[in-house]
Amino acid sequence: MAKTIVITGAGGVLCSTLAIALAKEGHKIAVLDLKKEAADKVANEINGSGGQAIGVVANVLEKESLERAREEVHSTYGPCDILINGAGGNHPLGTTSNPHLKVEDLTDTTEGFKTFFDLDSAGIQFTFNLNFIGTLLPTQVFARDMVGREGCSILNISSMNAFTPLTKIPAYSGAKAAVSNFTQWLAVHFSKVGIRVNALAPGFFLTEQNRTLLTESSGDLTPRGQTIIDQTPMGRFGEPEDLIGTTLWLCSEGASFVTGVVVPVDGGFSAFSGV
Known part of the structure; x- marks a missing residue:
């Protein structure tokens, strides 16, 4: 049965897929x-x-913008059946330069060098x-459509960081941990009104946000990228298409008794101890 599916951040590589x-x-x-041009490009391809x-412009940090988007969806397709919360990302002002603090870091005057003590609160808050x-x-805006209706669900996007935080990115790791916790909370909260809530926890996918951190301009892996591959039993980065099967399952009636789970799609990264 065809459903109306709302996807935020859908102009990006993963959610457009x-x-x-x-x-x-x-x-x-x-x-x-957030960018109408990006939304329209994906919609036109479909x-x-x-x-x-x-394609609908929406700022996920402004409720009025989301309410306008909801009205546009209603006028075209009717009420939302499935919401995929795909908008997210990191900010360099919430990222340390080194994975571990050393005493000498406190006197490093290199431009742009940041220890934990230099992290910018605005960058952390943004992330x-x-x-x-x-x-x-x-979720506040679109889940209202789902209350008391059959076959409705929400799919959040968590991260490997939610299980065990990566070095250097405390803001992003903490935020994704909050998304996982919120997924469980929502699953319980909405359990009596017919709304399932689950999350994907993607492993490491090359996107425009992280490409320069994980690969050199030559295409070779950076040290951080090599560490990730060494810790991934399947020995590669994820492809956007690797998320499709789990998404289709969690959004389908085949997962009708599945709620409150965070599913790793990570090539075995979360299962590997490193030894």
Whole structure:
């Protein structure tokens, strides 16, 4: 049965892939993104392939913007059946330069060098808000459509960082841990009104946000990228298409008794002790 699916951050690489895959299943897709051009590009690709999609501008940190997006979705496709909270990201002002603090770091005057003590509160707040508040607000707006209706669900995007934080990125790690916790809270809270809530925890996928951290301009791995591959039993980065199968399952009636879970899609990273 075709459903109306709202996807935030859907102009990005990972969520655009999910949008296209869900459209191929016959669902009507509302492609939400902060940038209208990015949203329209994905929607046009879906429509050009015979699917149904609209591009909608929405700021996941502004409830009024999300309410306007909801009105647009309603006028085109009706109430939201499935929400995928895909908007998120990191900020360099919430990132340390080194994985471990050394005494000599406290006197390092290199431009741009940051220890934990130099982290910018605005950068940390931006990262936390984008990932956590940017999941909470769309849920407040669109889950209202789902209350008391059958076959409705929410899919959040967590991260490997939520299980065990990566070095250098405390703000992002903490924010994604909050998303996982919120997923469980929502699953319990909505359990009596027919809304399932689950999350994906992607492993390491090359995106425009992390490409320069994980690969050199030559295409070779950076030391951080090599460490990740060494810790991933399947020995590669994820491809966007690797998220499709789990997404289709969690959004389908085949997962009708599944709620409150955070599913790693990580090539075995979370299962490997390193030994």
